[in-house]
Amino acid sequence: MRDAGVMSAATAFALVAAALTTAGTLPQLHRAFRVVEGVSVSAWLQGLFLGAIWAGYGVATGQWVLLLSEGAFALGSAAIVWRLLAPPRALVSLLGCISLVAVLFWLVGPGPCLILASIASLTARFAQIVTTVRTHSAAGVSIATWSVIAASNAAWAANGVQRADTIFTWSAAAGALASLLVIVTCLVIQTPSRLV
Structure with a gap:
């Protein structure tokens, strides 16, 4: 029997992951106000898509920490897209993305949507890698x-292991590894003048 005053490992990992996820977009948003060269619009639209799906999955499964942290990530991703695109185009893109998430939840439910979010997690990272290589710049x-x-995804993966949720664990672990590939690509292409 577990002591009622002791936090479970799953809860601890979820709280660490949530804090990291919530703050994850802030450095990119800050940097995007100075320079956007090499930043992938597609990657951040997919970030909005996957953040909205994970937030919806949090509601569907009663994991409110997912709703809050992934909702914050989705909002941060939306702010980055707003910075990268002209306002009319950004608005259409953002509304289209949110509408797609709502329709997908209505049509297929949270489980299949989670698989779509996992795919978007990987394709978003690869979109950023392709943009960095194509523009030969990691300045933005x-x-x-x-x-x-990457750290947030690793903590979410640890949370999934503690809860014995295989799909959740593999999805988060794949996102962590793909995020590390983005970092390596940026460092190989061009060492940024600042790491923030």
Whole structure:
């Protein structure tokens, strides 16, 4: 029997992951106000998509920490997209993304949506890698953001292990590894003048 005053490992990992996820977009948003060269609009639209799905999954499964942290990540991703695109185009893109998430939840439910979020997690990272390689610049890419996202995903994976949730664990672990690939790509292409 567990002592009522002791926090479970799953809860501890969830709280660490939530704190990191909530703050994850802030360094990129800050950097985007100075320079956007090499930043992938597609990656951040997919960030909004996957954040909204994870937040919805949190509601569907009663994991409110997911709703709050992933909702914050989705809002941060939306702010980055707003910075990268002209306002009319940004508005259409953001509304389209949120509408797609709502329709998908209505059509297929939270479980299949989680698999879609896992795919978007990987394709978002690869979109950032492709943009960095294509533009041969990492000037606008925040290494700090991708580091925080990698750490957050690792903590979510540990939470999934503690809860014996295989899909959740593999999804988060894949996101962590793909985030590390973004960092390596940015460092190989061009060492940013600042890591923030």
